[in-house]
Amino acid sequence: MATYNTSEFRKGLKVQIDGDPYLMIQCDFVKPGKGQALYKCKLKNLIRNTVLDRTYKSGDSIEAADIEEIEAQFLYRQQDQFVFMCTESYEQYELTADQVDENWKYLKEGMVCSILLFNNRPITITPPNHVVLRVEYCEPGVRGNTATNVTKPVRVETGGEFQCPVFVEIGDLIRIDTRTGEYIERVKE
Amino acid sequence: MKKALSAQFLASVLQEQLDTSDQWRPSAALEMLRRRAELLAAVRQFFDRRGFLEVDTPAISADTVVDRHIEPFSTGVPAEVGKPPRRLWLQTSPEFAMKRLLAAGAEAIYQICRVFRLGERGPLHNPEFTMVEWYRRGDSYQQGMSLLAELAEETLGRGRAERIAYAEAFERYAGVDPHRAPIAELREAARGHGITWPESMEADDDRDAWLDLLLTGCVQPNLGVDRPAIVYDYPAGQCALAQVREGDPPAAERFELFVDGIELANGYHELRDPNELRRRNQRINRLRRAEGKNTLPERSRLLRAMDSGLPECTGVAMGFDRLLMVAAGATTIEQVIPFPFERA
Numbered sequence: 001m002a003t004y005n006t007s008e009f010r011k012g013l014k015v016q017i018d019g020d021p022y023l024m025i026q027c028d029f030v031k032p033g034k035g036q037a038l039y040k041c042k043l044k045n046l047i048r049n050t051v052l053d054r055t056y057k058s059g060d061s062i063e064a065a066d067i068e069e070i071e072a073q074f075l076y077r078q079q080d081q082f083v084f085m086c087t088e089s090y091e092q093y094e095l096t097a098d099q100v101d102e103n104w105k106y107l108k109e110g111m112v113c114s115i116l117l118f119n120n121r122p123i124t125i126t127p128p129n130h131v132v133l134r135v136e137y138c139e140p141g142v143r144g145n146t147a148t149n150v151t152k153p154v155r156v157e158t159g160g161e162f163q164c165p166v167f168v169e170i171g172d173l174i175r176i177d178t179r180t181g182e183y184i185e186r187v188k189e
Numbered sequence: 190m191k192k193a194l195s196a197q198f199l200a201s202v203l204q205e206q207l208d209t210s211d212q213w214r215p216s217a218a219l220e221m222l223r224r225r226a227e228l229l230a231a232v233r234q235f236f237d238r239r240g241f242l243e244v245d246t247p248a249i250s251a252d253t254v255v256d257r258h259i260e261p262f263s264t265g266v267p268a269e270v271g272k273p274p275r276r277l278w279l280q281t282s283p284e285f286a287m288k289r290l291l292a293a294g295a296e297a298i299y300q301i302c303r304v305f306r307l308g309e310r311g312p313l314h315n316p317e318f319t320m321v322e323w324y325r326r327g328d329s330y331q332q333g334m335s336l337l338a339e340l341a342e343e344t345l346g347r348g349r350a351e352r353i354a355y356a357e358a359f360e361r362y363a364g365v366d367p368h369r370a371p372i373a374e375l376r377e378a379a380r381g382h383g384i385t386w387p388e389s390m391e392a393d394d395d396r397d398a399w400l401d402l403l404l405t406g407c408v409q410p411n412l413g414v415d416r417p418a419i420v421y422d423y424p425a426g427q428c429a430l431a432q433v434r435e436g437d438p439p440a441a442e443r444f445e446l447f448v449d450g451i452e453l454a455n456g457y458h459e460l461r462d463p464n465e466l467r468r469r470n471q472r473i474n475r476l477r478r479a480e481g482k483n484t485l486p487e488r489s490r491l492l493r494a495m496d497s498g499l500p501e502c503t504g505v506a507m508g509f510d511r512l513l514m515v516a517a518g519a520t521t522i523e524q525v526i527p528f529p530f531e532r533a
Contacts, residue, residue, distance in 0.1 A: 007308050029311025032409075033445075033455050033508075034429050035401035036258050037309070047285070057387040058308065059480060060516075 006056050009039050011080045016065040017054075021046040021118040023067075046116060047099075047123050049106050068117045072125075074107045082107065084115060084125070105160025106131045106178050127178045133157055135172045138164070144186040151183075201318060216523035225525060228513050229301065231236045232321055232342055236299040241323060246286030246379035249306075252489035253278035255470045256283060256429070257477060260307035260415060261485070262316075265436075278485075279305040282506050283322050284430065285491040288459070291324055291502055299323035301509065312521045313511060316530050318451050321512075324504035330432075330442045330458035332504025334419050337446055337456055340507075345516055350417035358420055359400075362408040369401055375399040381464040382407040395445040397426050412447035420445050420502065430466070431457035445509070448515045456505035463495035 003015055013024040026042035037058040044051050046067070056062070072084035072093060080097045081100070082104070092114060097104065099122065106127040107113075113125045133156040150164040162176055164183045173187040215222075233243065253261045262279040280286075283300050304320045309470055328336065338350040339424050359367040365378045376399060378449035379386060384406035390398055412418040421444040442458035460466060470487040477484055513525045523529040 029314055030405050031258070031309060031311070031314065032257060032401050032404060033452055034258060034427065035404070036398050038402070038405070040385070053385050055385045055387050057389060060387055060389050089203070 003061040004064055005061045006039050009041065009056070009062075013062075014067040015043065015052055015062040017043065017052070017062065020048070021065040021067055021123065022052065027053070046118065048078070066119050068120075069178045070115050070117060071112055072115045074111045074113060076109065077104075077107070081183060082125075084113065084122070086115075087112060093117075093127060093134045095122050099123060100125055102181070103127050105156075105158055105162075105181075106133070106176065107158055108133065111158045128176070129178060130175055130184065131178055132173050132175050133160075135164075135168060135174060136166060137170060141169050190231065191448075197521060214533060215530075216528050217525055219448065221359065221517060221525055222518070222527060224517050225513055228344065229509070232301065232509070232512075235340055235343055236323060239297070241297040241299045241325070242295065242324070244287065244290060244300050245293070245302070246280075246283045246290070246300060247385065248280055248303060249277050250280060251275065251277055251486070252285050253485055254281050254430075255473050255485045255487065256281065257473045260482070261457050262305045263399060275500055281306050282320055283333070284504070284506070285489060287322060287324055287504070288454065288491055289494040292497060292499045295324075295326070297323075297325040308345060310530055313514075315510070315522050315526060318522075318526075319509040320506055321509050323457075324502050324508040326500045326502050328503040329501075330421075330444075331505060333456050333458060334421060334444050335500050336503075337444070337454060337507075338417070338419060341448065341453075343384065344512060348416035349444065350419045352419045352421060353412075354422045355420050355424065356422065358408050358418075359403065362411045363398065363403045365403070367403075368449065372396055372399055373405060374405075379403055379406060382401065397424065400424065400427075408502055409447060410450040413449055413451070417453075418447045428460075428469075429455075430460050432460050438449055444465070451511055451515060452508075453511050454505050454507035456503060458503050459499065460499075461495060461499045461501070463492050466492060466495060478484040 005013060005025040009024065009027045011024055011027055015022050022045055024041055025044045029037065030040055031037040034088040039056045041054050041056065042051055043054060044157050055135050071087045073087055075083045075085055081093045082100050083119045084093045084095065086093065098149050101126055111127065111131065113127045114122045119148060136157050138154040139152055145166050147165065150166050153161050154164040154168055162181065162183055164174060168174060168186065173189060175184040175187050177184055209243060226291055259281050259384050261281050264277050266275045266277055282304050283302055285525040287298060287300060299322065301319065301321050303317055305317050309316055334352065342349050356367055359365055365374055365377050379402055384402060386402055412420065421439040422441040425439040425441050428443060431441045431443035434440045444456045445452055451500040467487065474484040474487060510522050510525050514522065517525065
């Protein structure tokens with residue numbers, strides 16, 4: 001099994017602890033002049049998205065994690081399974097609703113997302129920063145009200161709901177920022 | 190909304206490592222390099238005015254300081270005809286050579302030189318750094334601390350250093366007696382201060398490692414905040430090349446300067462007994478072997494010099510880059526050196 005020794009520790013290292021994949025997001029070298037070197041690390045769990053504080057001393061090691069990022073097209077959803085296809089290898093990957101998390105709201109057939117693979121199994125997806133979705137249902141807008149600070153819930157084709165300005169109507173195309181979940185603008189066909 | 194870890198985030202972390210296009214540029218501002226030159230001149234003036242002789246000793250030598258936790262760079266030299274190849278060491282401090290000068294009759298000497306320590310890289314560390322080191326024949330433990338306090342006062346302008354015993358610093362900031370508390374109590378103190386430690390430390394019966402953990406975790410950040418602090422009387426196990434004063438508990442006559450929680454200098458009332466140095470070298474190599482490290486040469490020309498007689502003296506090594514960091518309010522060492530290791 002490949003391991004990383006403390007001398008190889010650095011930000012961005014992908015490692016495995018208790019079977020989970022982690023990304024080293026911080027590694028502080030602490031050493032009294034004559035004393036033992038310590039590496040104070042912050043490790044981000046790539047599945048749970050939690051942060052772990054761990055301290056290592058020189059000579060310690062951590063198991064390396066096999067993590068890869070691929071581009072994959074969203075094919076379809078089957079109950080709790082989301083099926084993607086790698087745009088390069090055409091291999092199919094199934095993700096659970098848990099792994100897809102809140103991102104299900106953005107997933108339209110054919111959308112290309114990036115998927116993190118851990119030991120060749122998918123763990124998380126990231127949709128494009130901006131997606132365009134069709135409004136399926138909302139309360140009727142107030143004609144002439146172009147204010148953007150008054151919002152209403154709007155349901156889109158994926159079944160997801162977003163807060164949008166009141167002038168948005170059924171059938172409109174809206175652009176959403178997937179990093180914040182916020183409405184950006186109406187889009188012409 | 191709970192945001193799953195994004196690939197952009199992953200990419201940004203990786204990008205930081207890959208972005209090398211700007212690596213030709215210095216990491217320190219040119220204005221900082223001017224301050225560096227001024228501080229260097231101020232340090233020289235401090236010693237010159239006191240009649241110290243500036244010396245230059247080899248950066249690469251057949252001898253190296255035998256430390257448990259300092260790894261020297263080494264290099265092999267091809268064999269000359271009829272002789273075995275030799276391993277030479279980049280100096281981790283000019284200590285051995287400077288003491289040989291004292292044994293040869295030098296009175297008061299200082300040196301500003303590059304030293305090298307393998308694998309030490311962080312906000313306060315660069316594997317190659319600048320050391321100011323000085324020794325004065327006849328200086329007692331107390332006189333050695335006074336001289337260090339004067340240098341700190343003159344170069345930093347933050348008042349005369351307060352002195353605080355190692356035990357007192359630990360009692361004040363860690364709530365333990367560092368000389369007598371059992372390891373279990375040191376561990377509880379660390380837990381109480383929210384300090385995490387390596388799992389591998391649990392198995393070792395290494396008291397000094399627990400003390401170091403507390404020192405860096407909760408004692409050191411409080412040292413030298415208002416004015417410089419000199420910590421003295423280290424545990425005998427951390428004597429390095431200092432004399433150990435008999436007593437209960439025995440104390441290593443070793444002292445360190447801290448400013449703003451940063452360790453700036455380390456001084457000894459110097460060990461003069463060559464046989465004691467031989468025993469310490471053997472002990473350190475035993476510990477190094479047990480930790481899977483290479484052993485370091487136990488025999489040295491310093492031992493020969495001590496056999497012939499090292500006079501009573503006190504010596505101090507100060508990290509010049511850190512002195513500048515503190516003087517200029519820099520937060521990382523790369524702000525005060527033009528080209529850190531990755532850009533060297």
